[in-house]
Amino acid sequence: MTSRYVINASVHPKGSLETLSQREVQQLSEAGSGSTYALFRQCALAILNTGTQIDNAKTILEAYEDFEVRIHQQDRGVRLELINAPADAFVDGHMISSTREMLFSALRDIVYTENELSSTRIDLSSSEGITDYVFHLLRNARILHAGAEPNMVVCWGGHSINSEEYQYSKRVGHELGLRNLNICTGCGPGVMKGPMKGATIAHAKQRLVGGRYLGLTEPGIIAAEAPNPIVNELVILPDIEKRLEAFVRVGHGIIIFPGGVGTAEEFLYLLGILLHPDNADIPLPVILTGPSDSAPYLQQLHEFVGATLGETAQQRYRIIIDDPAAVAREMVKGLKEVKDFRCERNDAFHFNWLLKIEEGFQHPFDPTHENMASLQLTRDVPPHELAANLRRAFSGIVAGNVKDKGIRRIEQFGRYEIHGAPEIMKPLDALLQAFVAQHRMKLPGGRPYEPCYRVVS
Incomplete structure (x- = not known):
């Protein structure tokens, strides 16, 4: 500047x-x-x-x-x-x-x-205490509307995407809005703005008053991705883990658009929760979607999940290519299952209390060089824990790419080293290289991407 x-x-x-x-x-x-x-x-x-x-x-x-x-x-x-x-x-x-x-x-x-x-009321030493803390933060922000229909769709995806992907996210948001669904995103640009913009027009067409455009962020992200002006409800959670838990507690369905390492981080966090045995029967519709040109990205992500977490993980989501109306119809169908399930279990519509989230998913991960190098990335850990550790690896790469603290660490100590078993490291390295080749790893000012990490088998 x-x-x-x-x-x-x-x-x-x-x-x-x-x-x-x-x-x-x-x-x-x-x-x-x-x-x-x-x-x-x-x-x-x-x-x-x-x-x-x-x-x-x-x-x-x-x-x-x-x-x-x-x-x-x-x-x-x-x-x-x-x-x-x-x-x-x-x-x-x-x-x-x-x-x-x-x-x-x-x-x-x-x-x-x-x-x-x-x-003294806050207990951050237990999983239940952390969830209660997240609940109180959201309630204080007045975003928990008791009795409201389960119609909040979380949209994840890249903040720096190409024009075609952005326009596609708007079209999906428009189809969701025509069906009176509300939008929750990370509140920044790109995919975090597109669905909100599309839904805004659709809500106006349907004469829907009070459409909700909820943005959930945390201090490290908001500094790198300023909120887009469509957001009409903004909540700043203390850290990434509280933010991610807020997404899955208030969202009734999740759509994942093309992105980069940040999107992969969110996706792996979600899969780690859904793969927990206690959550096997809890419905949460998850859809991966994008325009036809983005099909290779979605396929690579799908293959990476299969190679590292297995077929069970792949069964927890659907892939729909270049069909916004089909995405919206599938989401409406999934939301009906969510409503029926919560009615049967007497669970709240505004906060998903039944979802099991272990402490390992809730405590902040500090991406120091030591912590990044000591991540357990092997098949010796259960799939949901492996997903959590992969998520932490991507979190560190995000920090090294765009966050002030992470950038300074890379400048001082050099690249992060990510260690693990070859059968995990090989698909991880292939996915990261694909992100670079597809220009999904970007630096400010259009400079060529210099990796902040090194994959070590």
């Missing part, structure tokens, strides 16, 4: 933020908690950059090193003072409404997370 335009502004809440106490304001001030302030500043800067083409946290942070956000407590609530903020977030001196809503959603989530973590 060689040039930029900035603005100073004072902004009041719009959205779901409650009034902050003096203690909470102190938490978010530099004097009160440097780490909390730094986290909110990073998230705020990403939100203010919504609409830009930059997907590298380090680039954004360095471009606006002099950006400041100050939180002021007033009798009528809270006020944010922004200094040297990106001017694109404003029109004629007024902040764009969707940006303002998301800015205060970030403030709400970060304050609540900090307060919850200091509460």
